[in-house]
Amino acid sequence: RTHVRLSIIVASLGQYHHASPARLKFHLLLAPSKKMTTRGIKMLILALAMIVYVDGFGALPMPEIGRMGARSSTRLHGFPRAIHKEFTVEKATPEVMESLGVRRWPTWGTEGSDKYKTGIKSPLKYYDVNELSYIIKGKMEITPKETGIPVLVQAGDFVTFPDGFACHWFVIEPVTKHYYLYD
Known part of the structure; x- marks a missing residue:
């Protein structure tokens, strides 16, 4: 059950961070001791926070994905979004x-x-x-x-x-x- 829940979280992370769910699963489940990039560490921390959220609240809000063509126009509904692209x-x-x-x-x-x-x-x-x-x-x-x-x-x-x-x-x-x- 935990593995299934983690897979859902990893799939969600993969969509949100434009990374392969399989790659994230590898980092989270199979290679936590391998040298990870800063981005990989940040994704691991986010995944762990989501696991804590699921354990505490029993569900993870799954975003809807709306594609309008290019990767840059992919929007995730239900997650915070950028307000600006500059300071x-x-x-x-x-x-x-x-x-x-x-x-x-x-x-x-x-x-x-x-x-x-x-x-x-x-x-x-x-x-x-x-x-x-x-x-x-x-x-x-x-x-x-x-x-x-x-x-x-x-x-x-x-x-x-x-x-x-x-x-x-x-x-x-x-x-x-x-x-x-x-x-």
């Missing part, structure tokens, strides 16, 4: 928060972080995956390497960090955020 900060609306399921996303905060201390500019951070964040509380400035111009980010904001984006953080007040990583 963007904007106020969240209750409707968008609800449609994206923001309150179910993982939470992370700067308190206790060695890298993101209040009042100190962080080392340069490179995003190796797309991230959409919702700032629950706190305030910081994000300074993109490309422009060097600080952008204020605070509670109630959605922040899109695209893959390959480089920036410095300057935490003004400790930040807590919900975040979602996507391809």
Whole structure:
């Protein structure tokens, strides 16, 4: 039963991450000790989180897939989606928060972080995956390497960090955020 459930989760992951379900199953079931790529590790963590979700709630929402031709136009309904493709900060609306399921996303905060201390500019951070964040509380400035111009980010904001984006953080007040990583 667990193997069947895991297969369903792996199939869902394969569709969502545009990876072969067989390859994911290999990583999850047959080769956990093999050297894995960063992407493989992220998929494994997501799969394990989904298993915990299934064990806790008894079901996994299976997305509908709508194809409109090319891979880039494949949309998964029921999963969060990108709001923008470039670094963007904007106020969240209750409707968008609800449609994206923001309150179910993982939470992370700067308190206790060695890298993101209040009042100190962080080392340069490179995003190796797309991230959409919702700032629950706190305030910081994000300074993109490309422009060097600080952008204020605070509670109630959605922040899109695209893959390959480089920036410095300057935490003004400790930040807590919900975040979602996507391809």
